Amino acid sequence: MKKNITVIEGDGIGPEVTRQAVKVLNAVAASFHHEFHYSYQLMGAVAIDKTGEPLPAETIQSCLDTDAVLFGAIGHPKYDNDPQAKVRPEQGLLALRKTLQLFANIRPVSTYAGLQHLSPLKAKQLEGVDMVIYRELTGGIYFGEKTRAADDSSASDLCSYTHEEIERIARPAFEAARKRKKKLTLVDKANVLETSRLWRKIVQGIAAEYSDITTEYMFVDNAAMQLIINPAQFDIILTENMFGDILSDEASVLSGSLGLLPSASVGKGTALFEPIHGSYPQAAGKDIANPFGSILSAAMMLDYFDLHAEAALVREAVEWSLGNGFVTRDIEPVNFYFTSTLGELITDYISGNIPGSVKKENIELRKSTII
Ligand code: IPM
Ligand code: MN
Numbered sequence: 001m002k003k004n005i006t007v008i009e010g011d012g013i014g015p016e017v018t019r020q021a022v023k024v025l026n027a028v029a030a031s032f033h034h035e036f037h038y039s040y041q042l043m044g045a046v047a048i049d050k051t052g053e054p055l056p057a058e059t060i061q062s063c064l065d066t067d068a069v070l071f072g073a074i075g076h077p078k079y080d081n082d083p084q085a086k087v088r089p090e091q092g093l094l095a096l097r098k099t100l101q102l103f104a105n106i107r108p109v110s111t112y113a114g115l116q117h118l119s120p121l122k123a124k125q126l127e128g129v130d131m132v133i134y135r136e137l138t139g140g141i142y143f144g145e146k147t148r149a150a151d152d153s154s155a156s157d158l159c160s161y162t163h164e165e166i167e168r169i170a171r172p173a174f175e176a177a178r179k180r181k182k183k184l185t186l187v188d189k190a191n192v193l194e195t196s197r198l199w200r201k202i203v204q205g206i207a208a209e210y211s212d213i214t215t216e217y218m219f220v221d222n223a224a225m226q227l228i229i230n231p232a233q234f235d236i237i238l239t240e241n242m243f244g245d246i247l248s249d250e251a252s253v254l255s256g257s258l259g260l261l262p263s264a265s266v267g268k269g270t271a272l273f274e275p276i277h278g279s280y281p282q283a284a285g286k287d288i289a290n291p292f293g294s295i296l297s298a299a300m301m302l303d304y305f306d307l308h309a310e311a312a313l314v315r316e317a318v319e320w321s322l323g324n325g326f327v328t329r330d331i332e333p334v335n336f337y338f339t340s341t342l343g344e345l346i347t348d349y350i351s352g353n354i355p356g357s358v359k360k361e362n363i364e365l366r367k368s369t370i371i
Pocket of ligand 2: 245246249
């Protein structure tokens with residue numbers, strides 16, 4: 001199979017984690033006789049520095065012309081504390097989602113054996129946690145009309161949704177539930193918000209067509225609590241843009257590290273794959289960031305290409321690495337491995353270069369000495 005991929009490394013740790021995912025994709029291509037071609041493009045703070053714009057036209061064109069986008073992270077502290085900034089890195093990502101009409105952001109949250117101690121929750125509560133968040137990505141308060149009074153006396157963000165916007169993400173969410181544990185929870189605030197009441201009505205209508213799926217409705221405040229006290233109850237969580245943003249970060253701590261979680265954004269245009277972690281500027285350039293969120297995002301990309309055996313092998317490699325203690329500092333603060341070392345290790349696993357019994361001492365040599 002031949003595929004063209006736009007790679008947007010972005011800001012902070014984006015470049016270093018994305019490079020590991022590209023190494024892994026190259027190993028997959030070599031082992032399975034595929035051809036992946038990459039077009040490297042700018043977005044975010046790095047794009048503002050080089051071109052003045054967070055999303056240059058050339059980046060958009062490349063995304064439109066290629067089969068998928070692999071994205072790292074976006075954001076820079078110099079903009080975070082400057083509410084006056086007119087141009088912001090995040091505008092690039094939001095504009096790209098809108099341009100490619102990526103209305104569904106899919107965020108799987110699973111737990112890994114042996115990592116339970118990293119979660120703030122007790123191990124018992126983590127048993128059976130395996131959910132996927134379907135977050136609406138191109139509507140709601142993120143994209144509604146914004147106002148700001150000239151004298152800063154007031155500001156507003158409009159939250160609006162159309163029937164079509166709700167239905168086009170609800171249907172794939174139900175289909176996903178059908179292939180999984182057959183449960184879907186719509187998270188909204190229908191006791192207060194009109195948009196939520198529209199979501200509920202439309203989802204109730206679709207639920208009637210999916211009698212094999214148990215559909216539940218939960219207010220977002222309760223959902224935030226349920227994710228902590230009983231996360232195993234969830235299978236598919238379907239929700240609007242901002243609730244999904246907040247709840248997916250909350251849910252990520254269940255797996256033990258935000259650094260492990262991948263995501264896929266799909267819709268009408270070219271699909272985009274990115275780890276859910278941000279740009280983590282404090283770690284940028286130190287080779288300590290967790291590359292698994294990005295590598296697992298590449299696995300989601302392989303699934304999207306219908307390369308399921310390849311995707312499964314990448315996941316197996318990551319599980320093997322986690323299971324054998326080959327992990328970054330977020331998971332093991334003392335005996336940790338570098339980002340690039342783990343990229344090579346996963347690549348070796350995929351290429352069949354890891355013998356049945358690992359010669360750990362060889363890998364130990366490349367372990368961090370910063371303890
Ligand atoms: C995410 C991020 C983005 C969002 C930011 C960077 C605009 O937090 O992908 O979850 O809020 O959607
Ligand atoms: Mn977010």
